[in-house]
Amino acid sequence: MSEERTRASSDRFLASMTAKYAAVLVVFALAAFLASLILRHELRVQHHDAEAVYWNGEERLLITRAALIAARLAQRPGADVRLRAALASTVSRLVRVHAALASGRLLAHPRANSTAAIESAPALHLAARERRFVAAARALIGRRVIRHNDPALVTLERMSLTTLPAALKVITARLRRQGARHLARITTTVRAAFIATLALLLAAAMAVFRPMARRVRRDIANVQAAGMLNQTIVNTAADAIITIDTGGAMRLFNPAAERAFGLTSAEAVGRNVTTLMPEPERTAHTRGLARYLDAGGSRVLGQLREIRARRKDGTVFPAELSVSEMVIGSERLFLGMIRDISQRKEAEALIARAQARYRELVNNLGVGVYRNRPEPDGRFLEINPAMLTLFEAASQDALMNTRTSALYQDPEERAALSAEIARAGFVRNREIRVVTLKGRPFWAAITARAVRDEDGLLAFDGVIEDITDRKAANEAISILNRDLEQRLVEIDAVNQELEAFSYSVSHDLRAPLRSIDGFSQALLEDYGETLDAQGRDFLRRVRAATQRMGQLIDDLLKLSRVTRAELHRVPCDLGVLAEPIAAGLRAREPERTVTFAIASGLTVNGDPQLLAIALTNLLDNAWKFTSREAHARIELNRLSQDGETVYFVRDNGAGFDPAYTDKLFRAFQRLHALTDFPGVGIGLATVQRIVRRHGGRVWAEGAVGQGATFFFTLGA
Amino acid sequence: MDERPILLVEDNPDDEALTLRALAKNKIRNPIQVARDGEDALAYLFRTGPWAGRVEFPQVVLLDLKLPKVDGLEVLRRVRADEALRVLPVVILTSSDEERDLVESYRLGANSYIRKPVDFAQFIEAVRQLGLYWLVLNEAPPAPRGQSAPEGG
Numbered sequence: 001m002s003e004e005r006t007r008a009s010s011d012r013f014l015a016s017m018t019a020k021y022a023a024v025l026v027v028f029a030l031a032a033f034l035a036s037l038i039l040r041h042e043l044r045v046q047h048h049d050a051e052a053v054y055w056n057g058e059e060r061l062l063i064t065r066a067a068l069i070a071a072r073l074a075q076r077p078g079a080d081v082r083l084r085a086a087l088a089s090t091v092s093r094l095v096r097v098h099a100a101l102a103s104g105r106l107l108a109h110p111r112a113n114s115t116a117a118i119e120s121a122p123a124l125h126l127a128a129r130e131r132r133f134v135a136a137a138r139a140l141i142g143r144r145v146i147r148h149n150d151p152a153l154v155t156l157e158r159m160s161l162t163t164l165p166a167a168l169k170v171i172t173a174r175l176r177r178q179g180a181r182h183l184a185r186i187t188t189t190v191r192a193a194f195i196a197t198l199a200l201l202l203a204a205a206m207a208v209f210r211p212m213a214r215r216v217r218r219d220i221a222n223v224q225a226a227g228m229l230n231q232t233i234v235n236t237a238a239d240a241i242i243t244i245d246t247g248g249a250m251r252l253f254n255p256a257a258e259r260a261f262g263l264t265s266a267e268a269v270g271r272n273v274t275t276l277m278p279e280p281e282r283t284a285h286t287r288g289l290a291r292y293l294d295a296g297g298s299r300v301l302g303q304l305r306e307i308r309a310r311r312k313d314g315t316v317f318p319a320e321l322s323v324s325e326m327v328i329g330s331e332r333l334f335l336g337m338i339r340d341i342s343q344r345k346e347a348e349a350l351i352a353r354a355q356a357r358y359r360e361l362v363n364n365l366g367v368g369v370y371r372n373r374p375e376p377d378g379r380f381l382e383i384n385p386a387m388l389t390l391f392e393a394a395s396q397d398a399l400m401n402t403r404t405s406a407l408y409q410d411p412e413e414r415a416a417l418s419a420e421i422a423r424a425g426f427v428r429n430r431e432i433r434v435v436t437l438k439g440r441p442f443w444a445a446i447t448a449r450a451v452r453d454e455d456g457l458l459a460f461d462g463v464i465e466d467i468t469d470r471k472a473a474n475e476a477i478s479i480l481n482r483d484l485e486q487r488l489v490e491i492d493a494v495n496q497e498l499e500a501f502s503y504s505v506s507h508d509l510r511a512p513l514r515s516i517d518g519f520s521q522a523l524l525e526d527y528g529e530t531l532d533a534q535g536r537d538f539l540r541r542v543r544a545a546t547q548r549m550g551q552l553i554d555d556l557l558k559l560s561r562v563t564r565a566e567l568h569r570v571p572c573d574l575g576v577l578a579e580p581i582a583a584g585l586r587a588r589e590p591e592r593t594v595t596f597a598i599a600s601g602l603t604v605n606g607d608p609q610l611l612a613i614a615l616t617n618l619l620d621n622a623w624k625f626t627s628r629e630a631h632a633r634i635e636l637n638r639l640s641q642d643g644e645t646v647y648f649v650r651d652n653g654a655g656f657d658p659a660y661t662d663k664l665f666r667a668f669q670r671l672h673a674l675t676d677f678p679g680v681g682i683g684l685a686t687v688q689r690i691v692r693r694h695g696g697r698v699w700a701e702g703a704v705g706q707g708a709t710f711f712f713t714l715g716a
Numbered sequence: 717m718d719e720r721p722i723l724l725v726e727d728n729p730d731d732e733a734l735t736l737r738a739l740a741k742n743k744i745r746n747p748i749q750v751a752r753d754g755e756d757a758l759a760y761l762f763r764t765g766p767w768a769g770r771v772e773f774p775q776v777v778l779l780d781l782k783l784p785k786v787d788g789l790e791v792l793r794r795v796r797a798d799e800a801l802r803v804l805p806v807v808i809l810t811s812s813d814e815e816r817d818l819v820e821s822y823r824l825g826a827n828s829y830i831r832k833p834v835d836f837a838q839f840i841e842a843v844r845q846l847g848l849y850w851l852v853l854n855e856a857p858p859a860p861r862g863q864s865a866p867e868g869g
Contacts, residue, residue: 506812507782510834514811515730518836522737543836550834557813 006222013215017208024204031200035193042186049179055097056172060165062094066137067160074146074153084141091137098130129167133159240338243326246293248272248286251333260319260340262312273336278310301325309338317342368464372404373457374418374450376411380404381459390444390466392436402437409433409441421450421460431467442468495564502560509553517546555682558613562689567607569694574602574647577612578619578636585623594626599637602647604714606694614690617683618649618710625708626653644713652707656700664700687712719746720775720856725757725791726750726809727783734836735778735809738843744851746775754786758794761801774804776850779826781810781817789820796825803857805850 069087073080136155140146146153234241240257244250253268261268261276268275274282292301301323309319320339325332362369368387372380380387380400391407393399408414413432421427426449434444448462520543528536575598582596604611619634626632635650656664665688687710691698695715702708722739726732732750739748751757757779759765777795781788788808795801807828808821821829830846833839 503812503814506814507810510811510832511728511731513834514734514832514836514839515728517834518730518734518737518839521836522734547835554813561815 010219013211017212020207021204024200024207028197028200028204031193031196035189035196038189039186042182042189046179046182046186049175049182053172053175053179055100056168056175059094059097060168062090062097063133063160063164066090066094066133067156070137070140070146070153070156073140074148074150080146087137088141091134091141094130095134129159129163133164237337238339240340241335242268242273242276242338243333243335244273245334246289246332248274248289257338260311260317260338261309267312276309278308278316281308306341307338309340318345369462370464371451371453371459371461373459374422376405376415377403378405381453387464390436390464391434392438392440394437398437407434407436409435417446418460421448422458425450431471434464442466443471445470498560499564502557505553506557510550513546513550513553517543517550520546552682555686559682559686559689562610562613562686562693565607565610567610567693569605569607571603571605572608572611573600574604574611574615574636575600577608578615581612581616581619582634585619589623592627592632593630594623594632594634597633597635597637599635602636602638604647606714610690610693614687614712615649617687621683621710622649622651622653622708624653625655626651629653646711646713648709648711650707650709655702655704655706655708657704658702661700665698684710719851721747721749721772722851723757723760723774723777724748724750725752725754725777725779725783725788727752727780731780731832734839735843738836738840739847741840742844742847744843744847746851747772749774753784754788754791757783757791758786761791761795761804762798775856776805776807778807778809778846781808781812781821789817789824792821792824792826805854805856807846807850809846 066087069083069090073083073087076083133156136152136159139152140150140156143150143152234252234254237254237256240260241252241254242250242257243252249270250268250273253263253265255265257268258264263275274285277285304320304322307319307321308316309321310316318341320341321336323334323336325334327333362384365384365386368390369384370380370387371382372378379402383396383399387393388396388399391399393402405411405414410433417427417430417432426447428447429445430447432444432446433441435441443466445465445467446462448460451459451461453459520539523531524536524539531539578596578598582598586592586594615636619636622634623632626634629652631652633652636647637650638645638647640646665684688698691712691714696713698710698712700708700710722744724732724735726735732752736748736750749760751760757777760767760770761774761777763770779788779791783791788810792806792808795804795806802825805827806825807830808817808826809830809832810817811832813831818829828846828850830842833842
C-alpha cells in the first residue's frame with residue numbers, strides 16, 4: 001500500500017471518529033438538559049408543598065391564638081383594650097394567610113391540575129368555615145362586654161378546638177403524602193440519570209475507543225510489516241545498497257554491499273564512502289557532494305551512471321550507480337544502489353572480440369561472402385575482400401555499385417536463382433556461370449539463404465566460390481573413373497581365368513606327379529632287387545624331383561590364393577598370431593635351442609589369416625637360416641620411423657649378401673644353395689604380396705653371417 | 717570274416733592302381749568296388765542299370781571330386797538327399813585343396829576330406845589311417861532294408 005493511500009485512509013478514520021465523538025457529546029448534553037428540567041420541576045413542586053405545609057401550620061397557630069385571646073377577653077372584661085387589639089391583628093393575619101392559601105397559589109400544584117382539583121374542594125369548604133370563624137371573632141371584638149355564654153365566643157371555642165384543626169390536619173396529611181411522592185420521583189429521576197450517564201459513557205467507549213484501538217493496532221502492524229519488507233529488500237537485494245549522511249559517512253551497508261566490496265557492515269558503517277572509490281572518482285565525489293549541499297544541482301541524483309568502484313583489497317571493478325536523496329525527520333540521507341557489472345563488461349568484451357574474430361574470419365576467407373538484394377537491379381549490401389579478387393574488381397565501390405544481375409552470364413539464371421532462394425529459403429552449392437567485372441567468365445558455386453535485414457526487407461546472404469578448377473578436376477576424375485571401371489571389368493575377367501587355371505592346376509598338374517612318384521616307389525619296392533644301386537638312386541632322384549615339383553605347385557597355388565583372397569581387416573595382435581607359429585616350429589625340431597623374443601601389444605588393423613601366412617613365412621625363414629647357430633635368437637617387434645610404425649622380424653642367422661636384396665622377394669629366387677637351406681624361394685614373395693595387399697612395404701637388411709632383419713609396414 | 721565292400725570312385729587309372737596298392741599295402745581285405753565316373757557310382761549306390769541285382773551295402777565310399785559325366789560333389793549331393801543312403805560314410809579323396817571344394821564337400825555332408833599327397837609314402841600312410849578309422853574303429857551304420865548287413869552278406 002502506498003504511503004498516500006495510507007495517509008488518506010487515516011484521515012478518513014480520524015474524521016469518522018470525531019463525528020462519532022461529537023454525536024455522543026450532543027446526546028450526552030441533551031440527556032443532561034432533560035434531567036435538569038425534570039429535577040427543577042420536581043424541586044419546585046417540593047418547595048411549593050413545603051410552603052403550603054408551613055402556611056397551614058401558621059393558620060392553625062393563628063386560629064388557636066385567636067381562640068385563646070377570646071377566652072381571655074371573656075375572663076377579664078376590664079383589661080380588654082390590648083387583648084382586643086391582639087385579637088384583631090391575629091384575625092387580620094389569619095384572613096391574609098387564608099387568603100393566600102385560598103388563592104390556590106400554594107395549594108394548587110403548578111402543573112398537575114388534577115392535584116389542584118383534589119385539593120380545592122376541602123379548601124373551599126374550609127374557607128366557608130373560616131369566614132364564619134372570622135365573623136365570630138370580629139363580632140366579639142365589637143362587643144363591649146363579653147359574656148361567657150356569648151354565642152360568638154362559643155363558636156370560636158368550638159371551631160378552634162375541633163372543626164378547623166381537623167380540616168387543616170387533613171390538608172397537611174395530604175400535602176405530606178404528596179411530598180413523599182415527589183421525593184420518590186426525584187430519587188427515580190436522579191437514579192435514571194445516573195444509569196443513563198453510565199450507559200452513554202459505555203456506548204461512547206464502544207463507539208469510539210474500540211475502533212480506535214483496533215485501528216491503532218492495525219496501523220502499528222502495517223508500519224512493522226513495511227519496516228520488515230524494507231529490511232528484507234535491503235538484506236536480500238542483489239545490488240549493494242549504501243546510505244550516507246551529508247558528511248559522507250556510511251550509515252547502512254547491506255549484505256550485497258559486503259559481498260561486492262569485501263567489507264563487513266561493521267567495518268563500513270561510520271567510515272566515509274570515499275573508501276569505496278578509486279581516484280579520481282574519490283575527489284570528484286567529495287567535490288560534487290559539497291557543491292550539491294551548498295548550491296543544489298547534481299549530475300548524480302536520479303541518474304544511472306557507470307562508475308568504477310574499489311574493493312577493500314584495492315581492486316577496482318566497473319559498476320552501475322543510482323543515487324536518491326531522502327529526508328527523514330530533520331536529517332538528509334543519500335541512498336546509493338551499486339551493481340557490479342564486471343561480468344557484463346567481460347561478456348561485452350567477449351562478444352566484441354568474438355565479433356571481431358568473425359569479421360576477421362569473413363574478411364580472410366578465401367571464398368566470397370556477400371549480402372545483396374533480390375531485385376533485378378539490386379546491389380551488394382556487404383562484401384568481403386575475397387569478393388574483389390573473385391570478380392576482379394579494382395575497388396570495393398566498383399563492385400558495390402554494380403548491379404548484381406550484371407555479374408551473371410545469363411540474367412535469366414539470376415532471376416531463377418533469386419526466385420528459388422526466396423521460395424525455398426536457401427540454395428546449396430548451386431553451380432552458376434558468372435562473369436567478372438573485366439568480363440572473364442567462370443563457374444561459381446553459390447550457397448545462399450534468404451534473410452530479413454534490420455529494416456525487415458528481404459536480402460540474400462551468400463557464399464560464392466570459383467569452381468572452375470574443381471569442375472575441370474571433376475571432369476578428369478570422371479574420365480579416370482570410366483577408365484578404371486573398364487579396367488576393373490578386364491581384371492575381373494583375368495581373375496576368373498586365373499581362378500579356373502589354379503583350380504585346374506590343383507587337380508590336374510598334381511595327378512601325373514603322384515603317378516610318377518607312386519609307381520617309382522612301387523618299382524623300388526617290387527623290383528628293387530633286380531636293379532643295381534645306381535638304378536635305385538635314379539629312381540630316388542625321380543621321386544625327389546617329383547615331390548619337389550609337387551611342393552612348387554602347392555606354393556604357387558598358395559601364392560595365387562594370397563593374391564585372390566579378399567582382405568578382411570580387423571584389429572589383431574601380431575604377437576598373438578606369431579606365438580602358435582613359434583610353438584609349431586619348436587615342436588618340429590625340439591632339439592634346437594632358439595630364443596623367440598615376441599613383443600606384446602603389436603596391435604594392427606589387418607587380415608589375421610593373411611598376416612598369419614606372412615608371419616609363418618618370415619618365422620620359417622628365420623628358423624631355417626639360424627639352423628647353424630648354437631644360440632639362435634628370433635625377434636618380432638616394432639619401431640617408429642618417420643612417424644610410421646614399422647614391424648620387423650630379426651634373426652642372428654646366416655644373413656644374406658646385400659647386393660642381392662632386390663632379388664629376395666621375387667618368386668623362385670634363392671640366395672642359398674638348396675643343400676645349405678631347403679626351400680623353393682616363394683615364401684618372401686608371398687610375404688611381399690600380403691604386405692602389399694595391406695597397402696604396406698617390405699624390405700630387408702642384412703649381411704652374410706650377420707643375421708637378417710625383415711621390415712614391413714601395414715598401411716592404414 | 718566277410719567284409720562289406722569299399723566303393724572307390726576314381727577316373728584316373730594310375731590313381732586307381734595306386735590306391736588299390738595302398739589299400740593292399742595296408743592289408744585292407746574288404747572287397748573293393750571301383751566306379752570310373754559319377755554316373756557309374758550312382759548306378760551302383762542306387763542299384764540301377766548293371767547294378768540292379770547288387771546286395772551288399774558298402775562300408776565306406778572313397779570319392780574323387782573331378783569325375784567325368786557327374787562330378788563328385790553331385791554324387792555326394794544325391795547320396796545325402798536319399799533317405800536310405802544318407803547315413804553312408806563318404807570320404808572325399810582328391811588332388812584339390814581348393815578351399816571352395818573343401819567347404820562345399822563338408823557343406824554337402826562329407827564325413828572326411830583327404831588330399832592325395834604327391835609323395836606316395838605319405839599317401840600310403842594316409843590310406844592306412846583312413847582304413848584304420850573307417851574300417852576298424854568306426855561302427856558303420858546298419859545297412860538299410862533290402863541290403864545286406866555285414867553278418868548276412
